[in-house]
Amino acid sequence: MPLTKGVKKTAFSLQLFFAICLPSINAWATEPSPARQTEIRNLLKNDCGACHGLTLQGGMGPALLPEKLAGKSDELLVTTILEGRKGTAMPPWKPFLQRDEVVWLLGVLRVIMP
Numbered sequence: 001m002p003l004t005k006g007v008k009k010t011a012f013s014l015q016l017f018f019a020i021c022l023p024s025i026n027a028w029a030t031e032p033s034p035a036r037q038t039e040i041r042n043l044l045k046n047d048c049g050a051c052h053g054l055t056l057q058g059g060m061g062p063a064l065l066p067e068k069l070a071g072k073s074d075e076l077l078v079t080t081i082l083e084g085r086k087g088t089a090m091p092p093w094k095p096f097l098q099r100d101e102v103v104w105l106l107g108v109l110r111v112i113m114p
């Protein structure tokens with residue numbers, strides 16, 4: 001029956017659309033604006049860099065290079081950046097960064113070139 005086949009095909013294409021396109025649309029929605037991305041990159045260099053090293057290879061704080069972060073979960077690292085770590089020099093960045101921005105920043109850290 002060609003009609004059923006057509007309907008099935010459409011349903012399959014729709015499924016593909018939702019599976020492939022929606023997650024990326026969602027990723028765009030939470031990405032900071034280009035201007036804000038520049039601000040956050042500056043914060044990373046000037047503020048985070050003060051402790052983690054200008055090239056993030058470590059200093060007073062540990063290195064934040066992709067291979068160092070690879071084994072650690074997004075949840076742990078996002079919480080560390082938002083809340084800081086009590087009893088250490090790592091301060092909370094909640095007053096300056098939204099959660100979405102920290103998630104984006106962590107994405108940058110995970111792929112950054114030294």
Ligand code: HEC
Pocket residue numbers: 043044047048049050051052060061062064068069072077080081085088089090091093105
């Ligand atoms: C005043 C110094 C200081 C500044 C500024 C600072 N950090 Fe940290 N950070 C630390 C220290 C020290 C640690 C290690 C804490 C510990 O012993 O667990 C740390 C830990 C971390 C960790 C966890 C690393 C791991 O391997 O578990 C992340 C991620 C991190 N910092 C990101 C940032 C980001 C992003 C910024 C800027 C927005 C920043 N830090 C600014 C001192 C700092």
